[in-house]
Amino acid sequence: MVYMMGIASKFVGLLLSGAGAVILTYGMSKEGDWMLYVVGLFVMSLGLSLLTARRQPTEIHPPPPTVTEIHCDNSECDFREIRDFQRGDYVLKKLPAKCPRCGRPLTIHAIYVTREQAPSTAAS
Amino acid sequence: MLMQIPEGTELNQIINLAFFVFIVLMSLYGQRIQMWQWLKQIEGGLAELKRMREESRSTSIETFERYGRPHEEVESDIDRWLDFFTIMPVDLDPAGVLQRLEHLLNERRDRFGEFIAELAPDAQEAERQNLENVLEVTQVLDLIYRIVRHFYILGKRTGSTLIIMQVHMQMPELLRIAKAYYDAQEAFADGKPIGDGVGPLVVTRLAHEYGATAESYVHDVAREVGYYEVKVEGRIVYALRATGPGGTVGKPGFAVKRIIEDNNGKIARIITVDAALKLEGEDLGRISEGIGAAIGDPGPEKHAIEETATQHNVPLEAIVVKQDEAAAIGVMDKKVVDVIPEVIERIKAAIRKRTEPGDRVILAGIGNTIGIGL
Numbered sequence: 001m002v003y004m005m006g007i008a009s010k011f012v013g014l015l016l017s018g019a020g021a022v023i024l025t026y027g028m029s030k031e032g033d034w035m036l037y038v039v040g041l042f043v044m045s046l047g048l049s050l051l052t053a054r055r056q057p058t059e060i061h062p063p064p065p066t067v068t069e070i071h072c073d074n075s076e077c078d079f080r081e082i083r084d085f086q087r088g089d090y091v092l093k094k095l096p097a098k099c100p101r102c103g104r105p106l107t108i109h110a111i112y113v114t115r116e117q118a119p120s121t122a123a124s
Numbered sequence: 125m126l127m128q129i130p131e132g133t134e135l136n137q138i139i140n141l142a143f144f145v146f147i148v149l150m151s152l153y154g155q156r157i158q159m160w161q162w163l164k165q166i167e168g169g170l171a172e173l174k175r176m177r178e179e180s181r182s183t184s185i186e187t188f189e190r191y192g193r194p195h196e197e198v199e200s201d202i203d204r205w206l207d208f209f210t211i212m213p214v215d216l217d218p219a220g221v222l223q224r225l226e227h228l229l230n231e232r233r234d235r236f237g238e239f240i241a242e243l244a245p246d247a248q249e250a251e252r253q254n255l256e257n258v259l260e261v262t263q264v265l266d267l268i269y270r271i272v273r274h275f276y277i278l279g280k281r282t283g284s285t286l287i288i289m290q291v292h293m294q295m296p297e298l299l300r301i302a303k304a305y306y307d308a309q310e311a312f313a314d315g316k317p318i319g320d321g322v323g324p325l326v327v328t329r330l331a332h333e334y335g336a337t338a339e340s341y342v343h344d345v346a347r348e349v350g351y352y353e354v355k356v357e358g359r360i361v362y363a364l365r366a367t368g369p370g371g372t373v374g375k376p377g378f379a380v381k382r383i384i385e386d387n388n389g390k391i392a393r394i395i396t397v398d399a400a401l402k403l404e405g406e407d408l409g410r411i412s413e414g415i416g417a418a419i420g421d422p423g424p425e426k427h428a429i430e431e432t433a434t435q436h437n438v439p440l441e442a443i444v445v446k447q448d449e450a451a452a453i454g455v456m457d458k459k460v461v462d463v464i465p466e467v468i469e470r471i472k473a474a475i476r477k478r479t480e481p482g483d484r485v486i487l488a489g490i491g492n493t494i495g496i497g498l
């Protein structure tokens with residue numbers, strides 16, 4: 001949405017600066033028609049400022065959700081569960097619940113967030 | 125009406141004059157206008173810093189309120205504590221500066237501990253450590269805000285280009301750091317593991333792989349630091365980390381020193397594992413190896429490791445996981461979690477290649493153990 005608006009304002013900017021340039025040239029060619037001259041300058045500067053305006057800093061994103069990954073203690077069993085973080089969770093905490101597949105104890109394996117990729121990455 | 129003025133030399137002269145006046149004004153006052161623009165931009169940044177400071181302060185108050193004291197008392201006590209300072213020891217006479225620094229840091233920790241215990245009487249030990257971290261975030265944000273505000277007011281009053289330009293140029297960096305701290309506070313308040321905790325987590329996973337448990341952890345070999353003793357391919361490994369899941373870094377440097385001395389210097393290798401700041405463009409979670417003590421304390425701990433290692437001629441090796449500020453002090457990133465098995469493999473390879481069976485090895489996981497159990 002914001003991106004589309006950015007495109008639109010660039011387009012209007014281009015249009016305005018073009019129109020301004022035409023009016024300005026016309027005003028300059030007609031000796032003494034200073035009003036056209038001024039209007040041309042104004043329209044063109046408006047267009048250029050729209051063209052060169054940088055996008056507003058993006059609005060604040062809510063932090064990505066923290067998840068808790070739970071593994072079964074039995075190394076043969078591949079039971080995994082990922083749920084939302086709850087206060088009191090910590091890595092390597094033994095949970096009271098038992099594994100639904102083999103009945104062995106469950107442990108919190110990791111707690112993490114998945115951040116979105118940083119926008120700028122250099123060519124590597 | 126204007127259009128009816130007959131076109132002529134008078135009008136042209138007026139336009140020419142206006143143009144000339146404009147040029148003169150711009151060349152005389154252009155810099156002023158630039159300063160005014162910069163001040164406006166600093167004002168914007170300052171407002172953002174202030175917002176983060178206020179919100180962080182409220183988070184601190186809310187978090188402390190959970191542990192037994194009424195709102196008003198918590199509020200006034202936190203405000204009193206916000207600009208608590210530590211004066212760095214004089215280094216004009218460098219002899220013994222590290223001992224003096226260590227002395228001051230101990231004092232600071234004691235005072236902090238005392239304050240937290242007073243303000244959150246119902247908190248458990250681990251929760252107190254987390255609360256300490258929560259408060260530290262607010263302190264940092266408060267400090268950044270107050271310094272920027274100082275230079276903003278000073279710049280505005282004196283009109284000094286030098287002052288205004290400096291603040292203006294540093295603003296994006298300051299905002300980035302402040303944002304990283306601001307985002308991290310949630311992790312500290314809820315006791316979530318942070319990116320800096322990758323060292324202790326790696327060490328603990330490795331120790332558990334070789335049979336260590338929370339019960340076999342030897343507590344308090346140095347302040348808030350202990351170790352698991354495990355056998356890895358015939359070598360005895362002292363897997364050292366701060367005691368979690370409270371948020372503390374402990375004093376791993378002194379723990380390393382003590383283990384070396386307890387073994388009469390018969391340690392074959394010291395491997396430190398830590399998080400390190402990545403450069404822009406480097407991948408988050410990149411593993412990097414090197415020589416030396418990977419520990420980012422103000423000095424005394426690193427000195428203790430280097431000094432003892434040199435005395436007993438113990439090689440120092442370091443493995444770091446690269447992260448940016450936001451990832452290091454914020455909730456641990458998935459990418460960091462994903463590289464842990466690879467770090468463990470590299471540690472095993474180092475032990476296999478560069479020590480002999482029967483040797484004793486210290487493996488120190490450096491970092492904040494918030495949210496990482498034993």
Ligand SMILES: [Zn+2]
Pocket residue numbers: 072073074077078079099100101102103104
């Ligand atoms: Zn299972």
